[in-house]
Amino acid sequence: MNSNNLPIGIFDSGIGGLTVLKEIINRLPSERTIYLGDTARVPYGSRSPETVTRYSFENSRFLFSRGIKLLVIACNTASSVSLERVRRSVSVPVIGVIQPGARAAAAATRNKKVGVIGTDATVRTNAYSSAIRSIDSSIEVFSLACPLFVPLVEEGWTEGAVAELTAETYLRDIRREGIDTLVLGCTHYPLLKGVLSKIMGPGVRLIDSAIETAATIRAALEEQSLLRDVQGDGTGESNREFYVTDSPEKFIDVGERFLGSSISFIKKIELESEV
């Protein structure tokens, strides 16, 4: 089988990675996709690095068992702690969400002051900070964990008083640093863009990792001549497969809001444990 016609495999701890899938569909509408949401073990943000790495390998193994031509780790926590190890163990391109966001932030900042917000685990790894500073070591990076943003988004409270007050409370200190660029270092955060830009003001550019990651995926497929051969007939929902490890109903409910389109093929699976 021509590997160009194989799907792109994407995994995330839950529904957050759907913001990445949405941008992949925007940019590469003919591509087939397989999305795995590890909803039985979400959230990864509060787990230890060893545990998250084990989960990443289990998720990757499932996607490879279905046949994929490129793997996307659409989860900041998993990208920051396990990308390199997963990449070394497989033969297809592996793309995470950290590098694309870091590149875009380094290109965007004028005053060399960049803020990064994410989960506890992502911030603790310093992955964005290292990636940004390895591009331009003169950039100062201010990182901040905002653990309440994910549950806020999952509850659907992406605007209104609670979201604004929560954002204001978290971002108070980072605003004082005078950053001109803010990386949304968690795949849930694009849904809070309205609130975040209101709180940060017009002088701060928001970097949406989902958009940057989709652009990187397109470039990687082009470079390796892996774009799908067909045009036009691959755009339907039949080319979108979804797998979850728990509660498909809830995934559909919240997920369709993330994706902005309907989820038709979805199946609950059991992952094979490594242990």
Place this chain on the structure above:
Amino acid sequence: MNSNNLPIGIFDSGIGGLTVLKEIINRLPSERTIYLGDTARVPYGSRSPETVTRYSFENSRFLFSRGIKLLVIACNTASSVSLERVRRSVSVPVIGVIQPGARAAAAATRNKKVGVIGTDATVRTNAYSSAIRSIDSSIEVFSLACPLFVPLVEEGWTEGAVAELTAETYLRDIRREGIDTLVLGCTHYPLLKGVLSKIMGPGVRLIDSAIETAATIRAALEEQSLLRDVQGDGTGESNREFYVTDSPEKFIDVGERFLGSSISFIKKIELESEV
């Protein structure tokens, strides 16, 4: 070995059950305790009933392997979906957090209007509502899921503007029903008592399941002559063992705030999977 000297086994999805442990220590200071927090798989509140039941059995099996005289399911979600099945499969008393809270609410209400707040999963099972109405079918029960309360408590934002605004948003409708009693149907919620009583006003009695559960445990041990023989020398921290399935550091950090005392013996374990 005299089973009176065996510890009480307690499990929860994470740290929430420590509010129950705290009340057990208050009422039964001489008892030894073993607490298991399934921090690798928290939160249970958004998982399916089958998954939560499987986790409950795996947690129980670990505690029984250590030798216990009584099992406490200190998690509302696990109590509401799996208590009966666990109880049928073991030979020691099994106590959950639903029945004690339901009994206290039925006894407290004057106007026969009771509110219950909890996680998605707990509310969906209708466990409190059924338990309260099987005691007194003339009581009207108004149930409400408040998914943001758990992350708020874990973030330590148990007072202040965000907590108050979140509580006000969730509780608006339930206040209009004119309830005189509100069951805190999640083990995290006792830490929000200040905010909740401010929002609900002095006319509404808050029922803390942790306190009620500890009283039920005491009664069960007395009734079955299972109280520990020693007096006085069992009160030290050496009689408190803690096990977690991930991130002991985070458990200690947040847990000591829940417990109001220090956690000295703690160990990370791998649970044996049923599958």
